[in-house]
Amino acid sequence: MYVAVKGGQKAITEAHKLLEETRRGDLSVPEISLAQIQNQMGLAVDRVQAEGSLYAPKLAALATKQAKGDLVEAIFLLRAARASLKRFGYSEPIETASMRARRRVSGTFKDIPGGQILGPTFDYTHRLLKRSLMDGGQAPPGGAPIPIAKGPGAQPGADGLGGELLGVATILEREGILETVGTAPEDGEPFDLTRQPLEVPLARPGRLQALARADEGFLLALAYSSQRGFGSVHPFVAELKLGPVELGFRAPELGMPITVGEIEVTECQTANQFKGGAGKPPMFTRGYGLTFGHNERKALSMAIVDRALRAGELGEAIKGPAQNPEFVLYHGDNVEASGFVSHIKLPHYVDFQAELSMLRAMRKKFNGSGGPPEPDDKDE
Amino acid sequence: MERQRIMRALALSRENTLIELMGSLGDIPPFEYLRRPQKGLIMVKARADAKNQAFNLGEALATRCSVNLNGKAGHAYVLGDEPEKCLAAALADALAQDERFRPEIERIALCLEADMARARALEVQKTQKTKVDFFTLVRGEDAD
Structure with a gap:
């Protein structure tokens, strides 16, 4: 129980300021853009979307940046963002x-x-660090941007490359x-954990x-x-x-x-x-x-x-x-x-006091009944 | 051209391409909002084993918008937080219901499809280069 704690507002505000400062890091290093995160840290963004349970690449990149690269924290941020939005409905099942x-x-x-x-797979790579990716190294060229269409192309409507x-x-x-297995008859929308x-x-x-x-x-x-x-x-x-x-x-x-x-x-x-x-x-x-x-x-x-x-x-x-x-x-x-695991970092002073007084009473009783002596403080 | 096909081309377009093409229409009649661009969620359904019972995979961020243009209601739903693209798509949907603008909107839809086809062709070309032929080695005792 941590409701019995009051105060600390000033320290909390300062801690948040310091967090923001450490998030940004050294000001002589350029700030990372969301487009850079989306393009060059794509798998981090994808993990945040999958576990954040929200397909929104830009927001997932923002969450990753805000969380200083802590993906579990970024997932939490995305879940919170999702909670404030209206549900339009359910999609058709994807094919x-x-x-x-x-x-x-x-x-x-x-x-x-x-x-x-x-x-694009890591399979069959040698897992050797590439010096060419170091700052100032000669990185291989990435994908060139695709120019905007100016008129109808030679094959209008023909985009079915790939196919089933x-x-x-x-x-x-x-x-x-x-x-x-076969397609089961639809009986309303499926169970929804949200x-x-x-x-x-x-x-x-x-x-x-x-x-x-x-x-x-x-x-x-x-x-x-x-x-x-x-x-x-x-x-x-x-x-x-x-x-x-x-x-x-x-x-x-x-x-x-x-x-x-x-x-x-x-x-x-x-x-x-x-x-x-x-x-x-x-x-x-x-x-x-x-x-x-x-x-x-x-x-x-x-x-x-x-x-x-x-x-x-x-x-x-x-x-x-x-x-x-x-x-x-x-x-x-x-x-x-x-x-649940992290909440025990927060003040549990009242809980702990209760446990402490109970433990002291138990030890007093134990010592009174001729049990082994208390460990010597010097040993600790 | 079916309304669904036009709406698909609009939804799958790149925002700057769509806005540039809509700009080429020149003056369009005044419109009023039935619903201003609004962000929301669509729960994405999928099927177990790709074809079995439906289940909810997770939500996708989307934007929707509806306009009234000369008595025609235009609607749009697009993925992402894309208010400008969504408005452009809703206007195009309304204009497509107007005889005077329909040919132009169909031309825009064809341009968008062609743009998409080009991007996809490039992608397929790169992907196909990674196609592999695995072969299993024939053991000596089997090879006679």
Whole structure:
């Protein structure tokens, strides 16, 4: 309890001034712009959007700047910004099958329709520091800006490059070795964590929403623990892809779905070994991961944890934390977790006084009953 | 040209391109706001396993705006905090319902689609260069 504390206003104001000063740092160094953060720290911005649960690249860049690069703090800022805005409604479900993939790989088959596209990846890099990126180094040229169109082009309306490709999961499904799923009939809007309390058991749509905004590190550790044997999931990456998808929205005043823009997402579909059970034959079962922006470590971890959380439904023994919905869902949100862990930094003087007097009374009683003597102060 | 197709071209356009093209229209009739540009959220839905039950992925920042122009209501929803782009798109939607302006708005929509096609073609060209052919090595005992 910290309500019994008053005062400190002046010190708090000064601390905030000092925070702002240290955020800015040395004034002889130019201030970083939001465009620089968005363009050159894009993966930080993407993580803030995914876990902040708000697709807004400019605001995520602002949050990252304000938080001095502390991404969990930036995520908190974005969640707070989101809370002050009106909800227009729910989008049409995005169609990841028609994504213009900038990256698309499969760990199950080398020959996939449309081919494997590595895209902008850290995979196969040597993880050696590049001296060319040091200040004054000769950095490679970046992407040139695209000039503004002055008139209709040669192929008006033809923007359908990329196009819909046959998904690897669909191929496995057609072979009959991956569990079959179909579009479930719509029964109102899905469970919404921003409007409904999180209670377990929670059906898969609610779990996926919670996982999509959960802390990347937490999901990574859970996925790793599961792979190492704590509730074993043996995943293969059927398909991992990154790219923009169009967002459709049915505005009430229009009565028809319209495209409102594009969002970039990372999607991961896994095929996981399953020995059979709960009335199902041996087959591969599915795990699904989806995040805003380019977050493939998170998307893959999410797919593994999604599959692990299906243990109950598939009649598997629950042996590890990754399979326990209560453990996973109640501890994955880094805004809640860091709030609860960090709040003990704030004054707890009254609480502590209460504990202290109780402890003193207990020790007095203990010593009176001939227990071991108090430790000598000199030893401390 | 369908209204949805025009609205898509407007929503996917780059702000400066759209404003420049709308500027080329010259004088347009006066309008009044039915709703000034307003920021808000659209909850993005996706599907488990890409095609199964719908779930909420997270929200997206968007701007909406509605205008009345000569008795025609123009509406726009665009992603991001983009009041100017959203107003331009709402005006274009209203003008597209006016016989005198429709050909011009269709021309603008075609320009925007072409602009987008160019940007996407460049992107595809770069992406396709990273296409890889993995091959598995044939082991000695199998290769006869």
